[in-house]
Amino acid sequence: MFSQNHTDLAATIYDIAKKAGVSIATVSRVFNQSTKVSESTRKKILAIADEVGYHPRAHAQGLASRKSNLVMVVVPVISNYFFMEVLGGIQDKLSEQNYELSIFNISPNKDAAEQVGHVMKRRWAEGYLFISIHLQNEQWEQLKKYNVPITLVDEHFEGFDSVSVDNEQGAYRAVKSFLEMDYKRIAMLSALETSKPISNRITGYKKALQEYDVPFDERLIIEGNSMYRDGFTEKAGYEAMKKILEINPMPDACFCASDIQAVGALKAMMDTGKKIPIIGYDDIELAEYIGLSTIRQPMRDMGFFATQNLIDRMNNPQKAISQTIYTPELVERTSTSTFKDLKAK
Amino acid sequence: MFSQNHTDLAATIYDIAKKAGVSIATVSRVFNQSTKVSESTRKKILAIADEVGYHPRAHAQGLASRKSNLVMVVVPVISNYFFMEVLGGIQDKLSEQNYELSIFNISPNKDAAEQVGHVMKRRWAEGYLFISIHLQNEQWEQLKKYNVPITLVDEHFEGFDSVSVDNEQGAYRAVKSFLEMDYKRIAMLSALETSKPISNRITGYKKALQEYDVPFDERLIIEGNSMYRDGFTEKAGYEAMKKILEINPMPDACFCASDIQAVGALKAMMDTGKKIPIIGYDDIELAEYIGLSTIRQPMRDMGFFATQNLIDRMNNPQKAISQTIYTPELVERTSTSTFKDLKAK
DNA sequence: TGAAATATTGTAAGCGCTTACATTACATTT
DNA sequence: AAATGTAATGTAAGCGCTTACAATATTTCA
Numbered sequence: 201m202f203s204q205n206h207t208d209l210a211a212t213i214y215d216i217a218k219k220a221g222v223s224i225a226t227v228s229r230v231f232n233q234s235t236k237v238s239e240s241t242r243k244k245i246l247a248i249a250d251e252v253g254y255h256p257r258a259h260a261q262g263l264a265s266r267k268s269n270l271v272m273v274v275v276p277v278i279s280n281y282f283f284m285e286v287l288g289g290i291q292d293k294l295s296e297q298n299y300e301l302s303i304f305n306i307s308p309n310k311d312a313a314e315q316v317g318h319v320m321k322r323r324w325a326e327g328y329l330f331i332s333i334h335l336q337n338e339q340w341e342q343l344k345k346y347n348v349p350i351t352l353v354d355e356h357f358e359g360f361d362s363v364s365v366d367n368e369q370g371a372y373r374a375v376k377s378f379l380e381m382d383y384k385r386i387a388m389l390s391a392l393e394t395s396k397p398i399s400n401r402i403t404g405y406k407k408a409l410q411e412y413d414v415p416f417d418e419r420l421i422i423e424g425n426s427m428y429r430d431g432f433t434e435k436a437g438y439e440a441m442k443k444i445l446e447i448n449p450m451p452d453a454c455f456c457a458s459d460i461q462a463v464g465a466l467k468a469m470m471d472t473g474k475k476i477p478i479i480g481y482d483d484i485e486l487a488e489y490i491g492l493s494t495i496r497q498p499m500r501d502m503g504f505f506a507t508q509n510l511i512d513r514m515n516n517p518q519k520a521i522s523q524t525i526y527t528p529e530l531v532e533r534t535s536t537s538t539f540k541d542l543k544a545k
Numbered sequence: 546m547f548s549q550n551h552t553d554l555a556a557t558i559y560d561i562a563k564k565a566g567v568s569i570a571t572v573s574r575v576f577n578q579s580t581k582v583s584e585s586t587r588k589k590i591l592a593i594a595d596e597v598g599y600h601p602r603a604h605a606q607g608l609a610s611r612k613s614n615l616v617m618v619v620v621p622v623i624s625n626y627f628f629m630e631v632l633g634g635i636q637d638k639l640s641e642q643n644y645e646l647s648i649f650n651i652s653p654n655k656d657a658a659e660q661v662g663h664v665m666k667r668r669w670a671e672g673y674l675f676i677s678i679h680l681q682n683e684q685w686e687q688l689k690k691y692n693v694p695i696t697l698v699d700e701h702f703e704g705f706d707s708v709s710v711d712n713e714q715g716a717y718r719a720v721k722s723f724l725e726m727d728y729k730r731i732a733m734l735s736a737l738e739t740s741k742p743i744s745n746r747i748t749g750y751k752k753a754l755q756e757y758d759v760p761f762d763e764r765l766i767i768e769g770n771s772m773y774r775d776g777f778t779e780k781a782g783y784e785a786m787k788k789i790l791e792i793n794p795m796p797d798a799c800f801c802a803s804d805i806q807a808v809g810a811l812k813a814m815m816d817t818g819k820k821i822p823i824i825g826y827d828d829i830e831l832a833e834y835i836g837l838s839t840i841r842q843p844m845r846d847m848g849f850f851a852t853q854n855l856i857d858r859m860n861n862p863q864k865a866i867s868q869t870i871y872t873p874e875l876v877e878r879t880s881t882s883t884f885k886d887l888k889a890k
Numbered sequence: 891t892g893a894a895a896t897a898t899t900g901t902a903a904g905c906g907c908t909t910a911c912a913t914t915a916c917a918t919t920t
Numbered sequence: 921a922a923a924t925g926t927a928a929t930g931t932a933a934g935c936g937c938t939t940a941c942a943a944t945a946t947t948t949c950a
Contacts, residue, residue, distance in 0.1 A: 210668060212906055223930045228908060238928060255666035259607035260906035263935045268604065284629060291650050300669075302647045305636050321600035323555060324645075434834050467834050486831065489779050489812045557936055568900045573938060583898060605936035608905045897946070905938085913930070919923085 211254040272325035289503025313339040351510040363506040370495040370528035371404030374479040378453040379412040387420045387451035391431035437464025454478045477536040491534030556599040617670035634848025658684040696855040708851040715840040715873035716749030719824040723798040724757040732765045732796035736776035782809025822881040836879030
């Protein structure tokens with residue numbers, strides 16, 4: 201239940217010390233799990249603290265100890281399915297370890313590096329999780345100078361701990377599955393190509409084609425309008441798919457850079473009446489319900505593990521740098537299997 | 546770009562003051578937008594600060610000024626579409642006003658009031674946004690004693706600023722639209738009924754029936770399995786819809802308590818081959834793409850406005866308490882219109 | 891030109907904690 | 921019982937800022 205004795209002047213460590221007849225150091229020790237306090241005084245102090253509703257002020261603790269118990273998550277856009285899932289995993293880990301979570305949202309309108317610099321300079325958090333943040337090489341290098349624990353999620357740069365997914369492999373598997381079904385003209389519904397995950401997926405796409413001796417045709421890669429959220433929207437997917445369906449001759453399969461775009465693509469096919477098998481990317485919760493075949497990324501696990509990793513580094517800055525790469529897997533559903541059945545007939 | 550001169554011992558206000566040949570008070574004034582600094586020294590200080598990459602430490606500022614510039618968002622479950630949208634609005638407002646955002650996630654496994662009490666006691670944030678947090682009357686009362694700015698979103702309790710949606714009205718409109726189409730046996734796919742939004746929606750449902758002289762039949766209200774996320778999941782929707790389709794005689798329309806459940810419901814209809822018109826609730830981004838008719842809640846606006854409201858109160862604690870109620874509107878899409886067309890024929 | 895008014899800067903006392911080091915109380919050992 | 925070791929507590933110096941108040945510089949105006 202809530203504290204009963206609240207007044208405007210909240211109790212400080214001095215009040216508790218006075219009431220308990222001890223020094224503030226002793227009170228502080230009680231609240232810092234120090235073992236150097238006798239059981240009797242610990243109990244007395246805890247009782248008094250509870251009675252007056254005392255709780256150490258985070259700012260004072262932070263200033264005095266030069267620690268904040270705060271982990272900052274830096275993300276590009278908050279309303280995004282991938283991020284949501286990852287954040288779920290982060291939360292799980294953080295609450296388990298008694299850390300607070302703060303979120304910093306990189307606005308797409310301003311320079312990313314500048315905003316990141318701003319966050320770092322505040323020196324607020326003890327550790328940072330960068331989710332899907334893409335910077336220039338030189339900017340990553342600058343970031344290292346802050347000498348603060350940072351773990352990258354869905355991105356990798358030499359010298360940082362990172363947790364990511366093998367995008368090349370994911371795309372490769374998707375495209376390969378099409379090739380195995382004997383599709384040759386495979387389109388790729390892409391997004392902003394300057395981002396590394398996307399360029400890696402394109403590499404995987406090409407690699408699969410090469411392996412099956414299918415010549416690469418750049419006209420089959422369509423980049424959705426990326427003005428908003430780098431193109432990771434249903435709308436961008438919808439429009440890009442319309443273009444794809446107009447290519448002559450029409451592609452006979454399509455690999456989409458994300459599920460959310462694939463949803464738009466599905467809609468485009470419904471509206472135009474044209475239909476080709478598609479595979480998405482991410483495996484968002486929804487994919488199962490619309491029967492979308494997709495490449496599954498273990499998003500929640502990634503968040504959980506990345507946080508684990510970050511906390512490890514916070515506790516031991518000398519720890520060796522690790523790069524964790526999850527391999528995504530293909531999940532087949534009706535957006536491809538119906539066609540498979542047709543082929544089989 | 547990031548700071549160039551980073552060392553492990555980051556610059557403090559003293560370093561800047563010394564370099565600039567002024568007192569720390571003057572430096573502080575520059576960083577607090579005080580007008581009482583001459584333009585020339587302001588520029589000099591800013592230049593030096595930029596050069597050494599100085600930035601005031603949040604904890605020190607917070608302790609000295611007894612303010613944190615921090616707004617805490619308290620939510621029940623983070624991975625939730627409704628919350629995501631609301632958070633987007635909050636972010637917009639907050640970044641505009643230069644506040645930091647922290648998130649506290651109420652774990653469903655522990656007592657909500659206790660966790661809320663814990664957050665409040667830390668006295669960390671200057672203002673709190675409670676999103677979809679449901680407490681007992683007595684617990685709300687206790688909360689008031691902290692005497693701290695709080696704005697409720699998607700919930701209301703006398704004595705708090707709140708921003709919510711008229712759930713009764715929303716449900717009423719949905720059900721009424723069915724009644725106008727001459728459907729009589731209208732099922733409701735519900736969720737955990739102890740929550741106020743849900744009970745209000747049930748009230749609206751009943752009200753519409755009454756108005757059209759359709760007797761209320763409690764067997765037509767099916768509560769999804771609410772063990773997880775209070776039942777607001779596709780899975781819960783899927784299973785509940787299966788039950789609804791088995792009711793004898795089969796209902797001829799269904800009002801769902803959320804879009805996310807409606808997605809599951811749609812799937813259930815596909816799987817069983819039975820089909821009745823449905824209306825969801827929320828209007829999540831996805832609804833448009835799957836043609837789901839729904840009751841639109843202006844989620845982003847709610848977040849934005851609630852934050853505005855909170856900041857107003859933080860600046861003026863005497864401000865009169867306000868309750869803002871948005872009226873949701875019906876958005877008709879194919880999940881109802883196809884049926885309408887059929888009827889018309 | 892000099893006093894009064896105003897603009898700019900400095901001084902210093904906290905804000906509420908942590909923690910190294912010093913001190914005291916108590917238990918052990920001989 | 922004195923000497924020694926150990927556990928428990930206290931002392932005091934910050935942590936890096938803000939801000940009331942005091943001091944000084946600059947401007948204004950008679």
